[in-house]
Amino acid sequence: MKVPADHALILSGLLLAPSVGASTCQEPINHVGEPNSYVQPLNTSILTPYGSSPPVFPSPETKGKGGWEKALVQAKNWVSQLTVEEKAWMATGQPGPCVGNILPIPRLNFTGLCLQNGPQCIQQGDYSSVFVSGVSAAASWDRKLLYDRGYAMATEHKGKGTHVVLGPIGGPLGRSPYDGRTWEGFAADPYLTGVCMEETILGIQDAGVQANAKHFIANEQETQRNPTYAPDANATTYIQDSVSSNLDDRTLHEIYMWPFANAARARVASFMCSYNRVNGSHSCQNSYLLNHLLKTELGFQGYVMSDWGATHSGVASAESGMDMTMPGGFTVYGELWTEGSYFGKNLTEAINNGTITTDRIDDMIVRIMTPYFWLGQDKNYPSVDASVGPLNVDSPPDTWLYDWKFTGPTNRDVRGNNSAMIREHGAASTVLLKNERNALPLRKPRNIVIVGNDAGSDTQGPSTQTDFEYGVLANAGGSGTCRFSYLSTPQDAITTRARQYGGRVQTWLNNTLITEKSMPELWNPEQPDVCLVFLKSWSEENVDRTYLTLDWNGNAVVEAVAKYCNNTVVVTHSAGVNVLPFADHPNVTAILAAHYPGEEAGNAIADLLFGDANPSAKLPYVIAYNESDYNAPLTTAVATNGTYDWQSWFDEELEVGYRYFDAHNIPVRYEFGFGLSYTTYNLTKLVAAKPVASNLTALPEQRAVQPGGNPALWDTVYTLTAQVSNTGSVDGYAIPQLYVGFPDTAPAGTPPSQLRGFEKVWLEAGETKKVTFELMRRDVSYWDVTAQDWRIPAGEFTFKAGFSSRDFHANTTATLLRK
Structure with a gap:
């Protein structure tokens, strides 16, 4: 079919095309290097089911607290029958x-x-x-x-x-x-x-x-x-x-x-x-x-x-x-x-x-x-849709012991207009990690190259429980696996955008081909305006990850493209943490972590790439420089055969995630809470909204327990405000964050700073708004193992506010307990 000149030209490299002389015999490379492994030491202490966890009997009866009192009466009357x-x-x-x-x-x-x-x-x-x-x-x-x-x-x-x-x-x-x-x-x-x-x-x-x-x-x-x-x-x-x-x-x-x-x-x-x-x-x-x-x-x-x-x-x-x-x-x-x-x-x-x-x-x-x-x-209440039964892999119909009866329509379409919301959520959940030389948003690039096996349609069907080479990864494996009614892909969404203004899109989806050939052998001789590289990282239930690098030789794919393309933008679809050695490459101008964004994966990323949405997301984890920088190893094997020998000792105690990196001053590539925008923000004037209550006590008042524990733990005991400004030229959402540093009187091992508040606030370019951080008693307490209660420590707290766990723009101190 002849493609009109005013439409995008789509050159697909899903298969190893004979025209470029690539071998079809090479086995695709998923990862290089040794997989993660931690064999339990032979001198590990073994906890058995007997004597290590204290017995507590009897099991308490529910009282219907928290607004369930009327339902409790109904339930008791029903059970009596x-x-x-x-x-x-x-x-x-x-x-x-x-x-x-x-x-x-x-x-x-x-x-x-x-x-x-x-x-x-x-x-x-x-x-x-x-x-x-x-x-x-x-x-x-x-x-x-x-x-x-x-x-x-x-x-x-x-x-x-x-x-x-x-x-x-x-x-x-x-x-x-x-x-x-x-x-x-x-x-x-x-x-x-x-x-x-x-x-x-x-x-x-x-x-x-x-x-x-x-x-x-x-x-x-x-x-x-x-x-x-x-x-x-x-x-x-x-x-x-x-x-x-x-x-x-x-x-x-x-x-x-x-x-x-x-x-x-x-x-x-x-x-x-x-x-x-x-x-x-x-x-x-x-x-x-x-x-x-x-x-x-x-x-x-x-x-x-x-x-x-x-x-x-x-x-x-x-x-x-x-x-x-x-x-x-x-x-x-x-x-x-x-x-x-x-x-x-x-x-x-x-x-x-x-x-x-x-x-x-x-x-x-x-x-x-x-x-x-x-x-x-x-x-x-709606009846069970009969269509769910044949899709049930846990108890398929031939295992049923009861004659289940179904009423009401089957194959019900329950989607409504949720796709529009999912698209917005996908964009709002994608973290912009790097954006050099104002690479993003794209400004109607005439010649676009799309590269990577994560860009196109899934080739293994609408529901995939195992890793697959070709197709965008918008969901992963196990009991969280989904069945797609449709899936918007990056390739389709970007091509649709390019067609609107007459751009050209060249696509190669085979990672092996990309790493075997030099990109100038593949693309049209005209130098691309931008190269969009889509990579992924699979994860699933019942199997732990063995690498934190991107799957299907992803690092090599980036290197192969960035070697020749001076405006390489990398997008990852992943379970979370990936080490990103290519982040320092001068030709990698932008990186976005899109996680698993669901059915609107393609449209959501296109909205960000072309500037319809302004990135606001922040990392909910730390991206380290090296896999070896992370602590808390999983026990992957034991060298003994005792019945109870498998143990995982949480020796890091409170040093989980950013707490560990901060406690040991370990440099990271991208810290917890980090994320860029197409605009810039500032935060100033972190101050107390009102003085600390004079009658605040170290231990909470002992009130009748409600769902969530002692209600006193959820009382606001200290409130801070700050001024947040959009100092750039693009409207967007700022996400100011508050971290608390406990006094020196807190027990050893207390992390140097801990997240205790955040807000998401819309700011037009040049606008300033006040944000409020309300701290509950639990937020400024540690668990006292002797008192078996939450204790506010004596001494001076440090409150730090900014836009990540290492990007503080304002701080203040306060002593919450009076002597």
Whole structure:
């Protein structure tokens, strides 16, 4: 077909074209160098399930605090009508159309519960949207975006009949950038992740759908997350147990439990206990975690479900605070339903013989049903869409033991106009890391070269659970994998823009071809105005990352292009951290980290490249110079064969993410909170809004615990204001950040500065606005392991405000406690 002169010329290099004489025999290179590895030392202390984590019994009964009182009464009345068998099955998952299912009880007009994977989409959903990922949302540093994303995602779930969205994710937090699931969660910082959790939960549940805060707790690696079973073993015996995350009380509270406190405060319906052990004991039967920390200290009123196959006992798990086992059966992922269950009939027997008290089983079901009534799911709730069943890989239809009945339309289109919002969110979540010589935004370049296997259409279909070479990476693998109804690609979006003004687009998508040939052999002899290089980095559940470099020989691709193109712009789609050695190349003029932006990936990046949107996103993690600069290694192997030998000692304690780099003055390539804009900002006049209260005490007033813990911890105790100005020529969003340095009287190991506030504020060019940072008691306290409470230290605090964890424009000091 002849291309009109006023249209873009598209030259595609997806295949190794014979015309350029490239070999088709070379195996594509994914990574060079040795993969990350940390073999557990032989002298490692081994924590077993016995004696390392204190027992706390009994499991507290829910009181419906925090606005659930009326729903609690409804739930108790409903539970009073159940038989013992029905109670047992209400706590036991079953195979069915959803990833998790609770059986209907027709005589009570109860249609069951549908639980669906959902950190970025409806995993088993056709005609549904793929939103920006968790790490993308965190990079926006935008409370409204987080809420809107949660609300819209839940609205789609509800349309398909989902009662419980299995998300959001507060763990993994990101102790190590190698963790395979950090992209499903938010930020390598408890404060930012806490905000993300709270806003997302509020959005989900305001839409009438239950949220599920997962994975509780210290779930920071995928390797050996489950026990290793012998091929001929039964469901309850294994060769080696799951890895134990071993950490001290202060670290547990200040880092890993912090965002889950936000989740409890948001009145989240349920928590999911994680696969790993904590201080020796399985998370789902760790009474200290569930009965004491979660249900007592944090005042959580809802129910605790297991991760899929994370149940390793019946009575012990129930008494330790777990209320629901999912998906209900035996084997490593709980999907051998025909062999029985730790709950189910065994729970019925335990109730009948008095091993489990009636009070405990009743509380389990009351906890499950209270949020159901609170959210009005008993009235006119959409039925489960029959189309989700055949898409369910966890329990396909041939495994179903119950005759599921479906009503209502099938293949429902629940997308609405969410694509427009997703496009905006994709742009708002993409971090501009470098922009030299005003390379961006593009100014109608006449000759555009697009390079890299991340630029085009996915060649492996609309839902991909494994890594793939060709196609833009807008979502990744595992239970967070999505099914795209469509996918906007960078190649299509940029070409469409170029066609509007008669530009030319030349495209080569084969990384091997690019690194084998010199670019002048490939492109039209005219020197390109800009070369756009699209690279990616895959990540997935159940497998930790082994490299922090970009996949498919990405660094070499950049070098091959930048050698000849003096205006090379690199865009990455990635789970998070990538080391970027090419950032110093003088011909690499701009770098953008787009994470996993969902279905509008192409349009979102085009909006930024061509200046329709002004970048505002900030890094929710640190990009170091070298992979070896990161601390907190994952345990990738053990050299011994003891049952409980897999251990992960969190010896770094509070030095997670930027805290580590700051504590040791380690230079970084791009710090936490960093992100450029097409304009510039300044911050001045950081001052106290009013004096510190004269009656402020070191320890909080002991009030009745509510969801989120002692309400006194959430009281505002100090308020600061600052002036933020747009000093450039482009309108945009500034994201001022507040960091706190604790007094010297704080215990050893306290990080030098910690994020404790941020705002996102729209500023027209030349405009100045006042921003306010309200500090709650928890924000200026440390966990006192002796007092077992949050303590404000005596002495002088330092408050630093700016635009990243190392870019402070103003500071002030204050002593919060009077002598």
